[in-house]
Amino acid sequence: MNILVPDNWLRDFLQTKASTNKIAEDLSLCGPSVEKVERVGSDSIYSIEVTTNRVDSASVFGIAREACAILPQFGVKALLYPIKVGNLKFVSKVNYLEVNVDSSLCPRFSAVLIRNVSIAQSPDWMKERLSLCGVRPINNVVDISNYIMHELGQPVHTFDYDKILGAKMVLRKSRRVEKLTTLDGKTHALFGDDIVIEDGKGRLIDLAGIMGGENSAVDETTKNILLFVQTYNPVNIRKTSMSLAHRTEAAVLFEKSLDPELVSLGISRGIDLFESLTKGKAEKEILDIYPNPYKPMKVQTNLDFINSRLGISLSKSNITQIFGSLGFEANWRGGTLEVLVPSWRANDVSLPEDIVEEIARIYGYHKLPSKLMEGAIPEPLVNSPFEFESKIKSILKGYGAAEVYTLSLVSSGEAPSGLKLKNPLGPEGEYLRTSLMPSLVKAAKENSGEKEPYHLFEMANIYLPAGRQDLPEEKMTLAGIFVGSSFREAKGMIEGLLAELKFEGKLTPEEGPHYLPSRRLSVKSGPREIGSFGELEEGSFYYEIDVEELRADSKEVGSFTAIPKYPAQIEDITLSFPGRTKIGEVISSIKSSDKLIARVELTDTFQDSYTFRLWYQHPSKTLTDGEVDEIRKLVIRRLNEKFGGVIKG
Numbered sequence: 158m159n160i161l162v163p164d165n166w167l168r169d170f171l172q173t174k175a176s177t178n179k180i181a182e183d184l185s186l187c188g189p190s191v192e193k194v195e196r197v198g199s200d201s202i203y204s205i206e207v208t209t210n211r212v213d214s215a216s217v218f219g220i221a222r223e224a225c226a227i228l229p230q231f232g233v234k235a236l237l238y239p240i241k242v243g244n245l246k247f248v249s250k251v252n253y254l255e256v257n258v259d260s261s262l263c264p265r266f267s268a269v270l271i272r273n274v275s276i277a278q279s280p281d282w283m284k285e286r287l288s289l290c291g292v293r294p295i296n297n298v299v300d301i302s303n304y305i306m307h308e309l310g311q312p313v314h315t316f317d318y319d320k321i322l323g324a325k326m327v328l329r330k331s332r333r334v335e336k337l338t339t340l341d342g343k344t345h346a347l348f349g350d351d352i353v354i355e356d357g358k359g360r361l362i363d364l365a366g367i368m369g370g371e372n373s374a375v376d377e378t379t380k381n382i383l384l385f386v387q388t389y390n391p392v393n394i395r396k397t398s399m400s401l402a403h404r405t406e407a408a409v410l411f412e413k414s415l416d417p418e419l420v421s422l423g424i425s426r427g428i429d430l431f432e433s434l435t436k437g438k439a440e441k442e443i444l445d446i447y448p449n450p451y452k453p454m455k456v457q458t459n460l461d462f463i464n465s466r467l468g469i470s471l472s473k474s475n476i477t478q479i480f481g482s483l484g485f486e487a488n489w490r491g492g493t494l495e496v497l498v499p500s501w502r503a504n505d506v507s508l509p510e511d512i513v514e515e516i517a518r519i520y521g522y523h524k525l526p527s528k529l530m531e532g533a534i535p536e537p538l539v540n541s542p543f544e545f546e547s548k549i550k551s552i553l554k555g556y557g558a559a560e561v562y563t564l565s566l567v568s569s570g571e572a573p574s575g576l577k578l579k580n581p582l583g584p585e586g587e588y589l590r591t592s593l594m595p596s597l598v599k600a601a602k603e604n605s606g607e608k609e610p611y612h613l614f615e616m617a618n619i620y621l622p623a624g625r626q627d628l629p630e631e632k633m634t635l636a637g638i639f640v641g642s643s644f645r646e647a648k649g650m651i652e653g654l655l656a657e658l659k660f661e662g663k664l665t666p667e668e669g670p671h672y673l674p675s676r677r678l679s680v681k682s683g684p685r686e687i688g689s690f691g692e693l694e695e696g697s698f699y700y701e702i703d704v705e706e707l708r709a710d711s712k713e714v715g716s717f718t719a720i721p722k723y724p725a726q727i728e729d730i731t732l733s734f735p736g737r738t739k740i741g742e743v744i745s746s747i748k749s750s751d752k753l754i755a756r757v758e759l760t761d762t763f764q765d766s767y768t769f770r771l772w773y774q775h776p777s778k779t780l781t782d783g784e785v786d787e788i789r790k791l792v793i794r795r796l797n798e799k800f801g802g803v804i805k806g
Contacts, residue, residue, distance in 0.1 A: 158206075158207055158209065158215065158409060159192070159204060159205065159206050159207070160204075160205050160207060160215055160216070160220075160290075160307075161202050161203070161204055161205075161289065161290045161291055162202070162203045162205060162217050162220050162290075163200050163201070163202055163203075163217075163286055163289045163290065164177050164180075164200055164201040164202070164203065165200050165286075166217050166286050166289075166308070167180075167203070167217055167220060167221055167224075169217075169221075169238070170217065170218050170221035170222075170237060170238045170239075170240075171221040171224050171225060171235060171236075171237060171238070172235065172236040172237075172238060173224070173228055173233060173234060173235040173236070174233075174234070175228055175233045175235070177194050177201045177203070178194060179228075179231075179233065180203075180224055180228070181194050181203060183224075183227050183228055183230075183231050183233070184205070184220070184223065184224060184227060186227075186521060186522075186523055187227045187230065187518050187519055187521055187522075188214070188223040188224075188226075188227050188518065189205045189206065189207050189208075189211070189214050189220065189223060190205065190206045191203050191204065191205050191206075192204045192205065192206055197289060200285075200289060202289055203220070205220060209413060210413075210504065210505045211505065212310065212410060212413035212414070212415060212504075213310070213416060213501040213502060214310075215310045215410065215413075216306075216307060216308060216309050216310030216311075217307060217308045217309075218240065218308055218309050218310070219309075219310055219501075221237060221238075222237060222484065225237040225482065226479075226482035226483045226519055227519060229482065230519060230520065230521060240309070240422050240425075240426065241425075242421050242422060242425040243425055243428075243429075245421075245424070245425055245428075245443055246441055246442050246443060247267070247421075247443050247444075247445035247447075248442045248443065248444065248445065249444075249445065249446060250444070251270075251440070251442050251443075251444045253270045253318075253324060253440060254268060254270065254321075254324055254325070254326065254383070254444060255323075255324060255325040255326070255357075256268075256325070256326045256327075256328070256444065256446065257325075257326070257327045257328070257329075258326075258328045258446050259328055259329055259330070260446070260448050260449075261390065262328060262329070262330065262352045262365075262389060262390050262393060263328050263352070263365070263387050263388070263389055263390070263446075264388050264389075264390070264417050264447070264448075264449065265387060265388045265417040265420050265445070265446070265447045266328065266387050266444070266445075266446040266447075267385075267386045267387065267420050267421075267424050267443060267444060267445045267446070267447075268326075268383055268384065268385045268386070268443070268444045269383070269384050269424060269427075269428065269439050269440055269443045269444065270318055270381060270382075270383055270384075270439070270440045271381070271382045271383075271384055271428070271431050271432070271435070271437040271438065271439045271440075272380070272381050272437060272438050272439075272440075273380060273381070273436070273437055273438060274298065274379065274380065274381070274382050274431065274435035274436065274437035275297075275435055275436050275437070276296050276297065276298060276375070276376075276377050276379060276435070277296065277297050277435075278294075278296060278297065279294055279296065279297045279300040279301075279434065280434065283300055283301075283304055283434075284300065286304070286307075287300060287303055287304060287307070290307050292307070297434045297435050298315055298375050298379070298382060298431075298435065299315075299375070301315075301427065301430045301431060301434060301435075302314065302315055302427075304430065305423055305426050305427055305430070306406065306407065306410070308426070309419060309422055309423055309426065310410060310415070310419070311386065311410075311415060311419045311420065311422065311423035312366075312406070312407035312410055312411065313384065313385065313386045313423050313424075313427055314363070314369055314385040314386075314407075315369075315375050315382050315383065315384055315385065316362070316363075316369065316373045316375070316382070316383040316385060317373055317374060317375050317376065317379045317381070317382065317383075318381040318382060318383045319379075319380070319381055320362070320372060320373045320374075321356045321357070321362065321373060321383065322356045322357045322358040322360065323356055323357015323358060324357065325356055325357035326354050326355075326356065326362075327354065327355045327356075328352065328353075328354050328365065329352075329353065329354075329355070330349070330350050330351065330352065330353070330393075331347040331348075331349055331350065331351040331352075331353045331361075332347075332349060333347070333348060333349035334346055334347070335347045335353070335361060336361075337353065337361040337364055337370055338370065338371045338372070339364055339367070339368040339369065339370060339371060339403075340368050340369050340370070340371055340374055341368065342371065343403075345364065345401050345403070347364075347397075347401075348397075348400050348401075350393060350396065350397075351364065351365075351393065351396075351397040352364075352365035352366060352389055352390070352393050352394065352397070353365060356373070360372060364397070364403075365387070365389060365394075366387075366389045366393075366394040366397070366398075366407060366408055366411040366412075367394070367397055367398055367401070367403055367405055367407065367408050368403065368405055368407070382431070382435075382437065384424065384427045384428070384431065384439075386420045386423040386424045386427065387420065388411070388414075388415045388416075388417045388419075388420060389411050391411060391412045391413060391414040394408055394411040394412045395408075395412040398412060414504050416451075416500045416501040416503070417447065417450075417451060417500070418451055418500040418501070419500075419501070420445075420447075424443060451500040451503065453486070453497040453498060453499070453500075454497070454498045454503060454507065455495055455496070455497060455498075456495075456496045456498060456506065456507060456508065456509065456511070456512055457493060457494065457495050457496075457509070458493075458494050458496075458509035458512050458513070459492045459493050459494060460473065460476075460492045460494065461492065462509055462513070463476065463494070463512070463513055463516060466510075466513050467513065467516065467517055467520075467525060468525060468526050469525060469526065471516065471520070473489050473494075475520075476494065476516060477489070479515070479516055479519045479520065480496060480515070480516075482519070483499075483502075483515065483519065484499045484501070484502075485497060485498060485499060485502070485515075494512070496512055540708075540713075542633070542704075542705070542708065545704070545708045545711070546616055546633070546704060548658070549616065549635060549654070549658070549704070550616065552653075552654055552657050552658075553612075553614050553637070553650075553654065556612070556650050556653065556654075557612060558612040558613070558614050558637065558650075559611065559612065559613055559614070560613075560614055560615065560616075561597070561600050561613050561614070561615050562615065562617075563593070563596035563597070563599070563600060563615060563617075564586065564596070565589060565590055565617065565618065565620070566578070566581070566582075566585075566586030566587070566588065566589065566590070567585075567586065567587075567588055567589075567590045567595060567596065568584060568585050568586070568587060568588065569584075569587055569588055570595075571588070571590060571595035571596070572588040572589065572590045572591050572592075572595070574591055574622070575588035575589050575590060575591045575620065575622070576588065576589045576620060576622055576629050589620035589629060590619055590620065591619055591620065591621055591622075592619055592634075592636075592701065593615055593617060593619060593634055593636035593701060594636065594671065594693075594699060594701065596615070597613060597614075597615060597636055597637070597638045597699070598638065598693070598695060598697070598699075600613055600638075601613060601638050601640050601697060604640070607640070607641075609641065610639070610640060610641030610642045610646075611639075611640055611641065612637060612638070612639050612640075612642065612647075612650065613637060613638050613640075614635065614636065614637035614638075615635075615636055615637070616633065616634070616635045616636075616704065617633070617634065618631045618632060618633055618634070619631075619632050619634050620632075632703060632705070633703075633704040633705055634701060634702070634703060634704060635688075635700075635701070635702045635704050635707070636699070636700065636701040636702070637699070637700050638697050638698070638699045639697060639698040639699075640697050642698060644676075644692065644698065647690075647698040647700075648664070648678070648690065648698075651664070651680075651690050651700055652664070655680075658707065658711040658712075659711055659712040659713070659714070660682070660707060660710055660711045660712075661682070661710060661712070662680060662681050662682040662683070662687070662710060663681055664678040664679070664680060664681075664690065664741070665678065665679045665681050666678055666679075666739060666741075667679040667686075667689075669689055669691070671693055671694060671699075672689070672691040672692060672693060672694070672699075673691070673692045673693070673694060675737070676691045676692035677689060677690070677691030677692075678690045678691055680700075680702055682706065682709075682710040685706070687702060687703045687706035687707060687710070688700065688701055688702030688703060688706075688707070689701055689702075721755075721774055721776060722776075722777075723774070723775060723776070723777070723778055723779045724774075724779060725755060725756075725772040725773060725774035726772075726773045726774070726780055726782075726785050727770065727771070727772050727773075728770070728771055728773075728785075728789075729760065729768050729769065729770050729771075730768070730769050730771060730789070730792070730793070730804070731761075731766055731767065731768045731769075731804070731805040732766070732767060732769070732793075732796060732802040732803060732804055732805060733765045733766045733767075733802070733803050733805055734765060734767065734800055734801060734802050734803075735765075735800070735801050736765065738800050738801075738802075740759060740767060742800075743767070743769075743796065743800055743802070744757050744759065744769070746795060746796060746799060746800070747769065747771065747792055747796070750788070750791055750792045750795050751788045751791060751792070753773055753774065753775055753780065753784075753788060754771055754772070754773060754788065754792070755772045755773070755774040756771070756772035756774075757769055757770070757771055757772075758770045766805050771789075771792075773785045773788060
């Protein structure tokens with residue numbers, strides 16, 4: 158996620174003489190990546206990308222803490238001004254609010270009543286800082302909440318205390334189809350298991366971690382405010398935010414599992430700002446339900462483990478200094494290092510490898526030694542499947558086809574005999590597909606507005622049930638669909654592909670499911686069917702071929718035939734045939750009529766008339782007109798007897 162951090166605000170916590178560009182450069186080398194630094198008025202804004210596991214850095218204070226550890230590695234002095242919690246009194250019960258909290262949903266629940274506030278505009282310095290972070294200032298109460306969230310990375314919420322009926326809060330899971338209207342005026346029907354808060358009259362007043370309820374909102378008449386600071390179960394927050402499509406800055410932070418110790422800083426900072434900017438007065442006792450306070454986690458490793466993985470030799474003092482700057486406590490017992498992980502890093506530092514990673518990034522990956530690989534370059538695989546697949550794609554693209562990528566997970570209607578997933582994301586992706594046909598038909602329909610003929614193809618695995626085995630049989634398959642093309646055009650492309658792959662097989666008419674009657678060809682290698690081609694019931698021409706079978710029966714180099722010494726006699730013959738005559742069989746019959754017929758092509762068609770071009774050729778002499786005439790008569794007689802063909806013209 159990306160955050161914006163004003164330089165002047167950052168320097169409230171970071172004492173350094175480093176320039177903004179120097180801070181940006183060093184942070185990017187060892188910590189959060191600074192995408193750019195932009196000058197706005199008298200201030201500079203850092204645009205920073207924070208990785209999702211480092212929510213502790215998603216704030217002004219978090220970036221200051223990182224910079225304080227990183228800058229000294231580049232010879233720049235830096236000092237962190239910590240946020241101190243005043244002499245606050247945290248108690249488990251207060252007289253101004255009755256609570257009932259499910260601690261599995263809310264690990265830490267804190268609140269304090271602030272009386273007699275005055276709603277007004279925020280001071281200019283606060284409005285300017287919020288504006289630079291992309292937040293629109295509204296009034297002092299709302300602005301304080303946003304200010305604390307951007308400063309500390311801890312969302313806080315404010316309720317109009319007098320609208321909490323019965324001065325009671327019950328934090329629980331929602332029930333299915335319960336409804337709640339949030340501050341933005343949207344009414345949400347809840348799915349269940351959302352974290353909600355109800356008041357003493359059973360009204361839902363907060364969609365916890367997402368947005369407050371409209372019925373408890375602060376307005377211009379508010380006098381008493383309940384300042385509310387918590388941490389929540391991140392899984393529930395994520396599910397609610399995604400299922401309701403309601404993404405807020407608070408939800409983005411809460412779903413990444415915030416540090417519960419941060420609550421103390423948030424409520425302390427909130428009291429200070431509310432008392433100074435709203436003239437309100439906070440109660441002495443702060444409600445704090447925190448049944449399982451954080452206990453520092455210990456991670457152990459040793460010097461040899463660290464240095465062997467870094468490829469360098471760091472001293473114990475260097476390692477201790479790095480961890481001290483990060484807020485970890487590091488203790489050595491001989492060669493063994495014991496590290497106490499602070500609360501804000503508990504979610505991403507738990508293994509010896511994590512310890513090495515922290516040392517490496519602060520020391521600087523750019524300072525670690527690099528070494529080029531040695532040894533002979535491996536020979537390419539012989540007859541690699543990837544090379545063959547790439548060749549097929551290249552040929553089809555050369556014919557003008559467009560490659561598509563579709564999902565392997567389909568609905569039950571698209572894979573009736575497929576394997577069902579145990580945990581599908583939805584009904585549209587419950588099954589592993591057993592054919593590419595439904596996916597390509599759907600892709601063609603999605604392009605139905607295209608005026609010109611087109612050819613889509615895909616090469617991907619299909620997943621066939623494999624008996625009692627847990628895993629399916631994965632079969633690499635080539636499939637394609639022609640839209641707006643004629644049968645001969647589509648068939649010609651398939652024949653061209655097979656010819657370029659030097660596939661020694663043939664297309665044989667055979668019936669099959671999903672294709673129209675007498676409109677299907679089986680792609681055969683010997684007696685084995687390795688694919689099919691034909692016209693689908695919905696009207697498009699479709700093919701599907703087993704890629705591995707095709708590769709096994711294709712050749713890299715075709716057979717060599719010497720160029721004939723003697724020229725061929727070439728002539729065209731036009732014949733008419735009865736309807737439904739299979740012209741492929743006619744061509745085969747012509748070729749087999751005489752061994753001196755070297756080649757036959759269909760060159761033209763008109764209604765029931767077909768023009769064939771024949772090459773007559775003898776390997777050791779030039780044929781005479783009489784010899785050609787005898788062969789021609791044999792061909793015509795054979796076609797008449799077998800197919801009812803009649804010579805035209």
